[in-house]
Every structure is written in structure tokens, then in C-alpha cells.
Amino acid sequence: MFDIDKWQEIFSTIRKNKLRTFLTGFAVAWGIFMLMVLLGSGNGLSNGVGSNFESSALNAMWIWSRETSMPHSGFQSGRQIRFTLTDYESLKEMDGVDKISARYWIGDRVYSFGSEYGNYTTQSCHPDYLDIEKLIIVNGRFINEIDLEYNRKVIVIGDDIRKALFKDVDPVGEILRVGSVPFRVVGVYTEIDPRSGSRQGLIPIATAQALFNAGDRIHEIALTTHDVTRTQSQQIEADIRAMLARNHRFHPDDQRAIGLYNSFDNYIQTMNIFSAIKMFVWLIGIGTLIAGIVGVSNIMLIVVKERTKEIGVRKALGATPSSIVGLVLLESVFITAIAGYVGMFLGISLMEGVNYMMVQQAQQAAASSDVGQMTMFMNPTVDLRIAVSAMLLLVAAGALAGYIPAKRAASIKPIEALRDE
């Protein structure tokens, strides 16, 4: 392996056939380059779409009311379902439900503090909402049970609102006017993903219902399940539908009476798609690679053919078949390994470059008001383990590519080689 003569011979044949060696190496480099780019892009898509699930709990469900589509219990279809706190209470008692919060939308209001004002959305919720939406409290606290009990006029504001209205003032404890109603700011939140933006005010649901004469009316219910499997999650989803169907007397099979988004189910489904994409990417990548490897094998066959006479002379001088096999194999492994390394380096560099640019852009987007967009692509890089296994694959492939030509070289009879004049 580390025999200087063998290397000298390999280098001299490579030097003699620069273009041919380059073209061969290029096929392999291209194959591995494409594999890296494809894998990187696959990862980027998977990471990007996966990150959209991160902005709230993975095992969350959102339930909202709609119109019935089937007549049931004497009611005609087309009846608007309206959720109330009763629904919230009954779901809260259900097996498998962990955190739960109702939501009541208030819509846009003018927020003002001192001479600063702006138009923001307000929604009301329960304390569990913090964990369901995975909000981060950067200052102060979130809404608690006592706020609900006493219908306190307290508000948790998004960090974007703080920046816009309070500037350098610490907002906690200050009075913020929502429309004409004064609220005391108790906390400031941000989202995990800065692109989601934090431009809402959150108030206790009881306060909102009292202020806007909503009675016990709610718009939506958000909840998380305990740690469950996908089937369990689907079972809980079915249980929720059944319970709400009883509460509101709509047909249990009426899928359109309520809306339900099961984040976990969607996540698993999406990730399944991505593992399928990943397999597909490997398939294409390896296919491209095989084309390169066949090229190497082909070239090595030509090399052997060209060197037939030389191999014959070597055999006459006492070269054993194994030394001839070693010579051809080593050259083949050498070309594939070097070319593969170059291709991999370029592929990974490209993906890292793209990643760098995307990080820059994401920062710019976060700095501007361009928020709340779905991310489709994120961190499109290949991890080291995959790169190393691709490298090993290459060396093995190089050996494979050299094997048939090497065998042929070893089987050359010196007499036939010498006759070849």
C-alpha cells in the first residue's frame, strides 16, 4: 500500500493520461457532488418544514366550530355550531388531554401607551396556552388562574408590541390602553421562531368574555395530549369529535361540523413523506454514483488493455498475479477516492454556502417586518456521519470498479502480452 514504486507507477500512468483520468474522476466527483447536494436539499426541506411544527407543541390539537353538514336529532344541516366554556370543561376532563385552553378572538384594536399607538390583535386564553403555543416569557409572567378568577384586566404583550410602543421603558406594571380599556401589562412574550412574529396581546378569557358581553362563548379550543403514539392520538381525535357531537347534537360522522387540526398526526405524516424523499434521494444519488463508478471501471479496462504488454513484461520478470491486481486496484481506488473527495468537498461547500446565505436572509427577514411566513427550506447541510459513510462507500466502489479490470490484468498470459507487437 505504501510502496513508493507502486505510487510512482500510478502517478506516471495518471500523468501520461491527464485528460482521461480527469474525465473519469469528474464522473465520480459529479456523482458524489450530486449526492451531497440532493441529500443537503432533502435535509433542508425536511428541516424547514419540520421547523414549522416547532412554533407550537408537537402534540397539539386545535378545534374550531363550523356548520353542520348532516341533519341530526331534528336539526337541519347548515346549523352553526358555537362552542362554549362547557365544551372546554368537558374536554378538560377527557383521558389523554394534558394542557387545554379556550380562545376567544377580539380582533384588531388600537393599543396606546403614552403618545405611542398601533393596531394589534388581541385574543383571550387560559394559562395553559403558554405551553400549547410554546411561547417564551422574556419579562414578567403569563396569565394565571387568579387573573381568570377575578376577571383581572391584565395583558401579556408580544415583544414586537413592546418595541413599538414602550421603546426603552420596562412595560411590566405599566398601563396599556386596548381601545379605550386600560390593561395592566404583566408580561412580555416571544416566539421560538423569530419569523412567527410576536404581535398579539393576550388577556384572560374570563376578562374578555365579561368586557365584550360574550357570556361563556368561545371561538376555539387548543389542547395538547399526553405522550402518545400516532394511533392513540388519532383515537383521542375521534373521542373529541364524539364528545363534541354529543354536546352539540350533531351527527357523529359529520366531519364538517367542527374543524380539527391534529399537529402530531400531521407531523408524523410530513416526516413520513420526508423519509420517503430521503430514500428517493439516496436512490438517485447512488444511481448517479454508479454511473461514475462504471466509468472508472471502463477506463481501468482500457488502461489494462493498453498496458497488456507492460504487464506481460512484468510477469516475465517475475511479477505475481497478486502484485498486478494490487497495482490496478490501487489506481482505481486512488482515482475514485481523490475525485470523490473533491466532489464531496465541493458539494458540502455549496450547501454550507447556501446555508450561510439563508441564515443571513433569515436575519434580515426577522429584522424587517416580513414575518409569519412558512419556511420550506432550512439548514440544508449534510452531517459528517453521512459524508464519511459516503466516502467509505466510494472507496468500496473504487475497489469494485477496479476489480474486474484487475482480474483481467492478472489473467493476462505473458506470452500473449509479448506477442502483442
Next chain:
Amino acid sequence: MITLSNIHKSYHTGANNLHVLKGIDLEIKAGEFVSIMGSSGSGKSTLLNILGILDNYDKGTYHLDGQLIQNMSERKAAKYRNETLGFIFQSFNLISFKNAMENVALPLYYQGVSRRKRNAIALEYLDKMGLKPWATHMPNELSGGQKQRVAIARALISQPKVILADEPTGALDTSTSYEVMEILKEIHSEGITIIIVTHEHDIAAMSEKIIKLRDGNIGDLIINGDLASFKKNYAKELQTV
């Protein structure tokens, strides 16, 4: 040194069966200088290939240095070729991307001799051939005679018992041929058995024994008195050139 008895060899090419050697009996003693002659197709190259363990034979026995050479593994054949035999070819067969010294050292590479040592030995042998100043020249920078001398040095470096030369002067002009033959004679005087294949009578006339092949059989064995007259005949030819 070499004993052949009833050697047969045929080549099969498709449906054709070409019977090249038809029962060769031959004995070459250690230290002999033998020429094999014959018209083309008489089987002289085939015979040399069998002697050189480059090819196998169909029937008969071949003893080299007391050892039966038959159905040898490639590996073992390679070892014999390396240690007992030295080859000289018509077209020199130097490796084009190695310089003169590295070409000469190649047989020792296959013996596993270290690089420094075998290059030193190779220089010694090149010096014997008067080629030391050309040690680092590539084959394409050498004249035909120089190339053949490098090839002879390569054949000698493993200190073989037998030198097999296939038309060693075939690609050389007469005066260079003559020089090469002088070198071979010198090697012979050191006690090495030399077998050359040639179709040139003047070259054959310089050896001690001439084996004429005719249609796969030994036609004539020219030795002693016959050889003297053979030499006389063809020595003239030499001078007229």
C-alpha cells in the same frame, strides 16, 4: 540444465487446431550457448516460451535445473521466472515511464529488495554494460543498442542460471547486433546458459550449438565439425556486410 522429452504443443483457434510442437526431445547442459533457428512457423518462439515458463505444454516433460515444470501455479511460475531465468526480447520491452536504472532494478523489486539496495545493484550492472552515465535516461532517450544493453542488464540482475533471448538482434543494425552478441558471449564465459532464438545465420554462427526446427520437430543439430563449417560459411556473410 534443461531437459525436454516428447514435448507437444497445439494452439486452438476456434475450429482450427494448430499442432506447433510435435514431440521435441532436447537436452541443454549448464553453461551451453545454444541458438534455435527455423523458418517462421517452425515453432521456435513457442519452444522458447515453454522454456521460459511463459506458456504451458500439452504433453511430455520439461525439467529446468532438475525441477519438473508442469501445471505450475502462476505464483510459482513467477518465482521461477524471476530467480532462474532472464529474458531478452527483440523489442527490448523496457517500461517506458521508468528510467534505465529503474528498469534494470525491476526484477529485484519483485524479489522484495529494498529500493535503495536494488538501485545500487542496478547501477553496478549498468556500469558493466558501459551505461552508467545513462542511468537516469528514459528508454525513449536511448538508442536501440543501448536499450538492448539495458534489457540485458535487467535480465542479469537477478543472477539467473539461464538467459532466454528472443531475436535479441532482430531490431538492431549489424554492428550493434555484433556488439550485443559480444556481450552475450561475455556473459556466457561467466558460466551462464544462454539460449537465443534467431533466424540470422551469422548470429547463430556465434553460438556453440545450433538447433534447427522444422515443422515442429528438430530438423538438425549442428555441433562440432559441422558447426565449424557453418561458421566458415556465414562468417563470410558477416564480413561482406
